[in-house]
Amino acid sequence: MPTNPPIKAARGLRDILPAERTAYAVVEHAAQDLARRFGYQEVELPIIEPVELIERGVGTGSDAGGKELYRLEPHADADGEAGARLVLRPEATASMVRAYFQGGLNQGPQPVRLFTIGPMFRHDRPQHLRYRQFAQLDVEVIGDDSPAYDVEVIEMTWGWLEATGIRNLSLELNTIGDANCRPRYLRLLQDYYRPFRDKLHPDCQRRLEDNPLRLLDCKEAQCQPFKAAAPKITDHLCGPCAAAFEQVKSLLDAAGLEYRLNPYLVRGLDYYTRTVFELQHGSLGGAQNALGGGGRYDALAAELGYPDTPGVGFAGGIDRVAYMLQHELGTVTPPAAADVLVLPMNEGLERAAAQVGRICRRASPTAVDYRTRSLRAKMRAADRSGATWVVIMNAEEAQRRVVQLRNLASGDQREVAWDALPEAITSPQGPGEIARSGGVKREGPE
Ligand code: AMP
Numbered sequence: 001m002p003t004n005p006p007i008k009a010a011r012g013l014r015d016i017l018p019a020e021r022t023a024y025a026v027v028e029h030a031a032q033d034l035a036r037r038f039g040y041q042e043v044e045l046p047i048i049e050p051v052e053l054i055e056r057g058v059g060t061g062s063d064a065g066g067k068e069l070y071r072l073e074p075h076a077d078a079d080g081e082a083g084a085r086l087v088l089r090p091e092a093t094a095s096m097v098r099a100y101f102q103g104g105l106n107q108g109p110q111p112v113r114l115f116t117i118g119p120m121f122r123h124d125r126p127q128h129l130r131y132r133q134f135a136q137l138d139v140e141v142i143g144d145d146s147p148a149y150d151v152e153v154i155e156m157t158w159g160w161l162e163a164t165g166i167r168n169l170s171l172e173l174n175t176i177g178d179a180n181c182r183p184r185y186l187r188l189l190q191d192y193y194r195p196f197r198d199k200l201h202p203d204c205q206r207r208l209e210d211n212p213l214r215l216l217d218c219k220e221a222q223c224q225p226f227k228a229a230a231p232k233i234t235d236h237l238c239g240p241c242a243a244a245f246e247q248v249k250s251l252l253d254a255a256g257l258e259y260r261l262n263p264y265l266v267r268g269l270d271y272y273t274r275t276v277f278e279l280q281h282g283s284l285g286g287a288q289n290a291l292g293g294g295g296r297y298d299a300l301a302a303e304l305g306y307p308d309t310p311g312v313g314f315a316g317g318i319d320r321v322a323y324m325l326q327h328e329l330g331t332v333t334p335p336a337a338a339d340v341l342v343l344p345m346n347e348g349l350e351r352a353a354a355q356v357g358r359i360c361r362r363a364s365p366t367a368v369d370y371r372t373r374s375l376r377a378k379m380r381a382a383d384r385s386g387a388t389w390v391v392i393m394n395a396e397e398a399q400r401r402v403v404q405l406r407n408l409a410s411g412d413q414r415e416v417a418w419d420a421l422p423e424a425i426t427s428p429q430g431p432g433e434i435a436r437s438g439g440v441k442r443e444g445p446e
Pocket of ligand 1 (some may be wrong): 093122129130131132133134135136195250277290293294315316317318319320
């Protein structure tokens with residue numbers, strides 16, 4: 001008989017197994033809690049979007065909207081209508097802005113505060129903490145251009161990371177101007193870099209023409225010597241952009257949030273205007289030290305064909321934060337799969353064991369071990385499982401609707417009536433106390 005080779009997950013994609021899922025849940029709950037405290041409402045958006053939304057919203061010149069985009073094969077509809085060109089979303093901001101208009105949220109009170117948590121897809125080179133499918137917390141304030149919202153988003157996302165227990169965060173801050181001042185600055189940047197063109201990495205030679213701002217966040221060693229003397233956008237801002245940046249800084253000071261001005265922070269996406277920021281943690285090291293980042297995108301809505309509407313947002317990497325909790329802080333201990341294990345000793349007890357399982361579940365997570373193994377083997381498995389209680393069942397006791405309830409830590413074992421189980425397994429004193437307080441009842445069979 002031919003044996004098929006075992007099928008594995010596709011490269012760069014991974015399973016999040018129970019131990020890791022617990023850390024994810026902690027991170028997600030902290031995000032939901034903080035976002036709600038700040039008055040943000042949760043939404044769910046499609047993972048698949050029209051290619052135009054991403055190409056225009058994220059920009060084909062960026063990695064996420066260009067070479068890393070997962071494109072789906074178009075599916076013709078049953079009526080013969082040509083299928084739309086669709087992609088797996090690499091980020092959520094463009095979708096959020098689309099949903100804001102498409103759902104009529106632009107008609108209500110402004111600004112609108114939204115958040116979502118979900119998977120993103122980028123066909124990047126897989127490496128530690130850089131996956132092809134990863135989860136993001138995405139937070140957006142759409143409909144007002146006050147720099148106070150920039151700082152609110154930063155304060156909230158900082159609070160989210162602190163709520164998970166992460167300390168020693170650093171906030172990197174920059175501005176990239178807007179349509180008034182940036183074009184002139186980009187020409188200055190190109191004029192500065194052109195004489196060194198041949199010495200730049202091939203990617204940067206391309207960026208010099210397509211996306212010169214990204215010359216500044218290049219990580220290639222051969223390009224580093226040219227950065228220090230490059231013109232800085234903060235020296236070339238127009239009046240309104242300079243005033244907005246001053247306000248962001250003074251509101252951050254008032255919030256007690258320290259920041260480091262980083263003239264090389266530009267973000268890879270084309271629609272950002274003015275504030276850009278990144279929250280980093282040194283312990284992750286290297287290129288993967290960003291836990292999240294964001295900024296203002298006042299030019300995005302018009303780019304997507306909607307009325308000019310300002311917005312500011314943040315995308316946080318759930319995988320990286322969960323990794324920190326699990327591997328750096330060690331603060332997440334996955335709970336046992338079940339706190340109570342029901343161990344029928346003989347075959348033929350499945351019905352009674354299932355019923356006892358139902359009763360115990362009223363009080364605690366409970367699993368039934370239906371395998372036809374010896375009690376010894378089942379007890380060994382129970383010991384390893386991290387459960388607190390085992391409920392041992394034999395046919396004679398099942399007739400009387402009683403079980404042996406054993407506390408795995410103390411080894412205490414008592415007979416307990418089925419109906420007294422919920423109380424017995426929640427009692428801090430254990431079964432002995434229940435017995436003394438009259439919790440153990442002797443009842444005949446049904
Ligand atoms: P970006 O949308 O590129 O600004 O990313 C925002 C955050 O998402 C980053 O700071 C990371 O924490 C996380 N992130 C981005 N790309 C990946 C990836 N390929 N794998 C894991 N996390 C990622």
